[in-house]
Amino acid sequence: MLVRRFVRRIAQFLIVYGIGLAGLLGLKYVLALSDYVVPDISLILETAKEVIADYIPAVFSTLSVTILGQVISIILAFSVGIAGRKSSWLGSFIRVTAYNIQAYPIVALAPIIFILLGDGFISRLLIASMICYFPLLLSVLGVMAAPVRDIEHFYRATGRMTWQLEVKIRAFENLSKLTTVISGSATLAMAGTIVAEFVAANAGIGYSIRTALYQSDLAKIFVALFLIGIIISVYQGLLETVGTWIIQKTSTEASSHE
Amino acid sequence: MNKKYALFTYILLFLPYSFLCLLIVTHSAQAKEHEIRYRLKWLFNTSVAGDIYANKAGYFAAQGLQVNIKEGSPEKNAINELELGRAEFGVASADQVIRALDKGARLVVLAQIFQVNPMQWIYRDDQPEIKTLNDLQGKTIGITFGGNDETIMRTLLTKAGIKEKEVKLSGVRFDFMPFFRRQVEVWPVYRNSQGVILQDKLTKEGEAVRFFNPAEFGVNFVANSIITSEEMLKEQPQVVEKFLTALLQGWEAAMNQENETKVLAAVKALDKNTDARIMQKQLASTRGLVLAEAEAKKIGAIDMPAWQQTEAIMLQAGQIKRAVQVEKYLQVR
Incomplete structure (x- = not known):
């Protein structure tokens, strides 16, 4: 089941990548473009052979920052989301701040982060977390701020409602939505990490893309995009599997309690 | 039904690319x-x-x-x-x-x-002057990894027989802070644009600068x-x-x-x-x-x-x- 899920995800990515590449190659032959503008398949393969040994560790370096950044974002989003779920002044303040900060393009903030924190691991992590964090936060706020009236009313009426219970009820009722958002945020965390590496790092696949761009080497960029696509497909597949497992487990537990 | 669905999916997938190609051509x-x-x-x-x-x-x-x-x-x-x-x-x-x-x-x-070539390196006047390529030894040198300044600098180092471990190559970006903070001693600039700006800023701080021009050392890129x-x-x-x-x-x-x-x-x-x-x-x-x-x-x-x-x-x-x-x-x- 797990293997099939991964195979399906990778196959889907390969179809999309293949269509994209075919489109570009079609353009190359229609417009008689040189390999400098759009490299042909043999050049892409030759380049892949040359750079794969460097690009695989780079993409794993990016993935490691992505995972860490996503974990930090999830923890932060849930903490702030739970704190800001009340329709109090603080809750409203947190929501407005989240919306406003999200309006700033990260490429404009990245140089400032780079000046403050340098071009190392922390900058990458921070930017990855920032890109991943806000959409997560908004989803968590949406879930946590929406009462599950029927169930909550029972606990309130019987005087057994605590904030922990309130959070549990709302999370449980929206578990499917939350797991989808979390697995979807992996793409954002990856994109964030790559942007950070592109702008302010000396490592990772985003940095490799930037170097390739300086050399106008589109073949290297194709190889990098391929690896990013594969790795994110596998990672998202893994997150979806964990999400499904959590939903099944909680449903089973709930049924056994009934 | 499945075949129809699959055809519809393929059309959906191909449509944006066809549209893009058409846009590019037109x-x-x-x-x-x-x-x-x-x-x-x-x-x-x-x-x-x-x-x-x-x-x-x-x-x-x-x-x-x-x-x-x-x-x-x-x-x-x-x-x-x-x-x-x-x-x-x-x-x-x-x-x-x-x-x-x-x-x-x-x-x-x-x-x-x-x-x-305007691509040169700036360094402070209080540093020993780079009179020969061997004077680069032991220095922290800024380069844009992947940029042509990297190629030029590596050529200069090879020409001088300086091994990479004998200098410290530091990746640079749009931000000059590492140079201002003296973390990088020799910084790549376009002599007639960034070079002028940096020279002006440092002059205001009472610091004079020199430029290291690869052409003077036989590398005409x-x-x-x-x-x-x-x-x-x-x-x-x-x-x-x-x-x-x-x-x-x-x-x-x-x-x-x-x-x-x-x-x-x-x-x-x-x-x-x-x-x-x-x-x-x-x-x-x-x-x-x-x-x-x-x-x-x-x-x-x-x-x-x-x-x-x-x-x-x-x-x-x-x-x-x-x-x-x-x-x-x-x-x-």
């Missing part, structure tokens, strides 16, 4: 009649004063040309634009040209504006050149001739000190963010790089040995797979 063909599109390598600034002035002072118009000068960037590459039919002329660095030739691009070099496609040269040689004549006249006039006020005004109209005082210094610096050896050469003269050396350096560094014999693509006037 966009490539779009251009105002008689308009010549000229793609620069970078943003409007004093280093392209001659290009701007050729337009502003009417040199193109005098040749019957209507030229649209467009800013460039790493993504807006003139060579790509020529091939895609989005520009007729462009500016590209020698390494870009040689890489493109290596990959089968059909282009020709019409002129070489900078006789001395060619900078920007004016390019067009082989097709353009073959099919519209008169337009090419007119364009080049006007452009070089523009550069000649722009580098003439008597026209300084008018040239600065023309640049300022397009580059509003740079301080006028800095711009004046940048123009003076540009003059030095464009007019170097002017007694022996005309503006725009192609330095054939320098191009050959640039190709040899790139071949040795593994940046190109074969010798492209760049001299075959240089239109020496």
Whole structure:
């Protein structure tokens, strides 16, 4: 089941990548473009052979920052989301701040982060977390701020409602939505990490893309995009599997309690 | 039903790409009649004063040309634009040209504006002067990984027999902080743009600077050149001739000190963010790089040995797979 899920995800990515590449190659032959503008398949393969040994560790370096950044974002989003779920002044303040900060393009903030924190691991992590964090936060706020009236009313009426219970009820009722958002945020965390590496790092696949761009080497960029696509497909597949497992487990537990 | 669904999915997947291809093809063909599109390598600034002035002072118009000068960037590459039919002329660095030739691009070099490569390194006056390449030993040197300054510096180090572990190569970005904080001692700059700005800032702090010019140590890596496609040269040689004549006249006039006020005004109209005082210094610096050896050469003269050396350096560094014999693509006037 797990293997099939991964195979399906990778196959889907390969179809999309293949269509994209075919489109570009079609353009190359229609417009008689040189390999400098759009490299042909043999050049892409030759380049892949040359750079794969460097690009695989780079993409794993990016993935490691992505995972860490996503974990930090999830923890932060849930903490702030739970704190800001009340329709109090603080809750409203947190929501407005989240919306406003999200309006700033990260490429404009990245140089400032780079000046403050340098071009190392922390900058990458921070930017990855920032890109991943806000959409997560908004989803968590949406879930946590929406009462599950029927169930909550029972606990309130019987005087057994605590904030922990309130959070549990709302999370449980929206578990499917939350797991989808979390697995979807992996793409954002990856994109964030790559942007950070592109702008302010000396490592990772985003940095490799930037170097390739300086050399106008589109073949290297194709190889990098391929690896990013594969790795994110596998990672998202893994997150979806964990999400499904959590939903099944909680449903089973709930049924056994009934 | 499944087959219908699958067909629908494929159509959905292919539709955006087909639309994109159509857009690219039609966009490539779009251009105002008689308009010549000229793609620069970078943003409007004093280093392209001659290009701007050729337009502003009417040199193109005098040749019957209507030229649209467009800013460039790493993504807006003139060579790509020529091939895609989005520009007729462009500016590209020698390494870009040689890489493109290596990959089968059909282009020709019409002129070489900078006789001395502006890509140099700045360092503080209180540091020991770099008199020989061996003086680089032990220094923390900034380079843009993947950029042509990396190639130049590695060539210099190889030439001096300095191993990589004997220096510290530090990756640089748009932010000068590591240089200001002295974390990096020797910092790569374009002498006539960033070099002027950094020198000015440090002078205000009471610090003097020096520049390390690779050409003085035998590494002549060619900078920007004016390019067009082989097709353009073959099919519209008169337009090419007119364009080049006007452009070089523009550069000649722009580098003439008597026209300084008018040239600065023309640049300022397009580059509003740079301080006028800095711009004046940048123009003076540009003059030095464009007019170097002017007694022996005309503006725009192609330095054939320098191009050959640039190709040899790139071949040795593994940046190109074969010798492209760049001299075959240089239109020496």
